[in-house]
Amino acid sequence: MSLIYPPLQAPKRLLFGPGPSMVAPRVYQAMTQNVVGHLDPFFFQVADEIRSLLGYAYSTSNQFNLAISGTGSSGMEAAVANFTEPGMKFALLTNGFFGDRLGEMARRQGGEVVRLAKPWGEPYDPQEGREFILRERPQVVAFVQAETSTGMFNQAKPICEAAHEVDALTIADCVTSLGGMPVLVDENGIDIAYSCTQKGLGCPPGLAPMTVSPRALDRLKARKTPVQSWYLDLQLLDTFYTGHKYHHTASATLFYALREGLAMVAEEGRENRWQRHQRNHQAFVAGIEAMGLGMHVQNPAGRLWTLNTPRVPEGVDDAKVRAWLLEKRGIEIAGGFGPLAGKVFRIGLMGHGSTEDNVALILEALADALKA
Amino acid sequence: MSLIYPPLQAPKRLLFGPGPSMVAPRVYQAMTQNVVGHLDPFFFQVADEIRSLLGYAYSTSNQFNLAISGTGSSGMEAAVANFTEPGMKFALLTNGFFGDRLGEMARRQGGEVVRLAKPWGEPYDPQEGREFILRERPQVVAFVQAETSTGMFNQAKPICEAAHEVDALTIADCVTSLGGMPVLVDENGIDIAYSCTQKGLGCPPGLAPMTVSPRALDRLKARKTPVQSWYLDLQLLDTFYTGHKYHHTASATLFYALREGLAMVAEEGRENRWQRHQRNHQAFVAGIEAMGLGMHVQNPAGRLWTLNTPRVPEGVDDAKVRAWLLEKRGIEIAGGFGPLAGKVFRIGLMGHGSTEDNVALILEALADALKA
Structure with missing residues (x-):
């Protein structure tokens, strides 16, 4: 190609959409830092900081906190793919686009999806939600804490309490709550939470921070079938943090950005x-x-x-x-x-x-x- | 948390491992550019440039070129997940770690994996490969063009020719060849190629550039079952490029970096x-x-x-x-x-x-x- 491509010049936008949000100068600064290898001692140090800072941001004592190498949607898929097996009953409380997407993903994983659906932006009644869960007795209950399509905050606690009564795991979409609203993973009883980097954390998109409770981990270890996604297999991913083993080439640049975004949460x-x-x-x-x-x-x-x-x-x-x-x-x-x-x-x-x-x-x- | 987290200071490394490779200053510079939204007209302009520059780097006239929002391994999974259906025969020619991983992914997708395996770093004989493919008559033939675990370059053409004789699609891992060696997608007859950003293209990790041939696209449209991965569903992903429709929040920062990396390939x-x-x-x-x-x-x-x-x-x-x-x-x-x-x-x-x-x-x- 004889063409010359002038260096890219992005326009300055004021980002007041549903994300990406404005990136903090400190985060931009971090992304100019030298890339290191994914098995570099410095990378593991950053990963450890992220692990611990994520626990703080999510208000959880879970040890299993990590960043999926993909956007928030990959976090949703990781949550669904790891905790759904073919034929498993997957109960969904939905009142928006992202709730519906959870159902779409669960169906693709072979889950038997049962739904309690409300019009977009209308709350589900806690009592109705409870009855739905007790009646269906699912293995997994999924809902969206912060529904980006409607601006609605759904109360996690009543759902999680009912789910735990029937020994179901709870999956919460916290894409638009983490870093901006109390997710309160432990207090609410959320077993699996996922989010993104480009909203409440003020980083560019590219990673999906997750946290997984010990009881969810036990369930994961007892799976009868392999997770269909190798890329999002949480047990494999964890070996990077705990065993410093190669799984995939995580991005130093994105990890740097996330570390800074989370450090800013902790400092504030x-x-x-x-x-x-x-x-x-x-x-x-x-x-x-x-x-x-x-x-x-x-x-x-x-x-x-x-x-x-x-x-x-x-x-x-x-x-x-x-x-x-x-x-x-x-x-x-x-x-x-x-x-x-x-x-x-x-x-x-x-x-x-x-x-x-x-x-x-x-x-x-x-x-x-x-x-x- | 009362702790103060000093801004991260990455050590300067000379990256002579299997990737990430050294990032060009122009690419670092691009990552300091303002993040824009994933549906911003400027983002689509960058995505279009990437689409066209990828065709050049891959030496293909394919129109279906895109960047998966994940690392090279997510490109491998996208290739396998989109073109494997449960019960489908998936033939693998392997002589290294990444060849074996292709098989692991195909099994998780329900593929019936048949293998022609050589010791790590030893070539497979073209005639033996051909006989294997003609005997097995698979629907998909996968191999690694540039095997990162061994330093071996596998000739694509004889494999692709044999595969096409039995009407199989060909998947080639080009993670360590794109931008550094001739991948030659069209000349070799590769139907689906995937790579990464952090090797021959000199960007940080985080995206998986792919290209898909028209005949592979036809096969994709004729699938009997939905792709198990919603996140990596190529037909959904394509609507972002062709219809400017929201699928997931692609990362402006990583797209900027890839655009610069590819522009440098074109300029050189x-x-x-x-x-x-x-x-x-x-x-x-x-x-x-x-x-x-x-x-x-x-x-x-x-x-x-x-x-x-x-x-x-x-x-x-x-x-x-x-x-x-x-x-x-x-x-x-x-x-x-x-x-x-x-x-x-x-x-x-x-x-x-x-x-x-x-x-x-x-x-x-x-x-x-x-x-x-």
Whole structure:
């Protein structure tokens, strides 16, 4: 090829969508650090720090914390693939896109999926959830703690308690909660949690932080069939951390970024960080309501602090608003999809991006866009 | 947590192992560029460039070129998972660790694996390979073009020709050839090729570049069962490139890096790049032989230009040599494993790291280490 490719110049975006969120300068800085080999003593030191910092971020005493070499969706698949065997009953509580995706993955793994489904963004009643689980007596119960498609926070504890009554494992999607809201793995009784790096943790996408409880590990060791995915086989992956054995070539650059993102959570303090997200979320909602807009999630206690879903006002074309924001202000927000297409905006204030200044900035920009 | 985590400071390593290889400054620079969303027009522009540049690097007119969001091993799993259905006959030609891993993955996908196996680092005879394939009449034939565990280059063409005679698809592991040696997808008749970013392309690990032939795509569309992996489902992944549809949150940072790595291949010219690797490989071998060491792969035409496997001299403890190099010189090389444990060094000169100066540097350091 005789062509010359000038070095890539990315535009500066203000990332207020559902993720990636704004990356902290410290994280960018880490990614300029020298790549080392995946079996380098320094890499193992970073991996150990990640293991321990993940326990802190997830509020768990689990030892089995690791980063899957893939995006948050690979974390979902790792959770489903490792804990579902063909013919196993997999109970799903879903009220959004990512809940439905859990079911799709479980079916592909041969699971017998039973569902308690609510319209996107409507809560399931704890009593109804409990009855569903006790009636179905599944081996696995999966749900989405922070539903990115709707802005809804689902309470984990009642689900996990009912699941444990029938000796089922619990899988929680924490993609949009980790680092921005209390996931509380141990307190809630979540057996398997997965998340991503590009939301509450303020890193680029590329890894899926997971944590697995001792009882889930016991279940894993007792599997009758091999995990269909070699790449996501948690027992193989663990040998990298515990035995320093080669499994795949984990990315030093992404591990550096995650280590910095998690270090920033620890330095800020997880509770302080949650409060910062809550405060900025509440300020955003107050501003939205002052503009005469409503929130899609009716109950304030059911709203994510990380991702806001104001309703698109009657007669407004949300795609035009989003295009205006991107073109005129370099701001990314997202629209709804599926049953919420055209009906909600999805506006993220998370990780490094959850600041008072950004609340003011996005509210003003949105007001301008709606007038434009 | 009251702890303070000082920003991570990675040591400077000279990466002469089997990958990651040295990352080019231009690639590091790209990773400091602003992250944009995975549905940003700029991201799609980068993805389109990657699609086209991958065709060039792979020497193919295939349109279906993409980067899997995972390491090279996820590319292997994507190749196996998409083109293997339960009960399907999967023929494997193996003479090393990664060949064996292909078989492990195929078994997990329910494939009926039949093998033609040679000792690690010994070639299979083309005629024997052909007879094996014609006798077994498999639906898929898989092999490793560049075997990272042994330093062996396996000729693709005779395998692919025999496979096509029985209408089988061909899967080639090009993890250690892409960007450093002629993969020649079209000329060799490879239907599905996968690779990594951290070897011949000089990027950090994290993505698996793949290419898929039109006939393989037809086969994919005719599958009777869904691909067990949702995350690696190629038809879903393709909708991101062709329909700009959300599948998962691909990493802007890793895509930037890959775009730069591939742009550097195009600017240098793939043939020039292969010649550079060949020249430096030959200089390295000449130096090794001048030191009185031998190469594990006997036939010079069967040696990788990217990864050299000199034999460990009698009475030398390879682990001590490697530790000395890392501690005294900051140099990473690798040892052998499996049947080659303690018997070979694995010394990579690839991508940005394949230079005359580095040949001299590593030969001198190795000589010093052997004397130490």
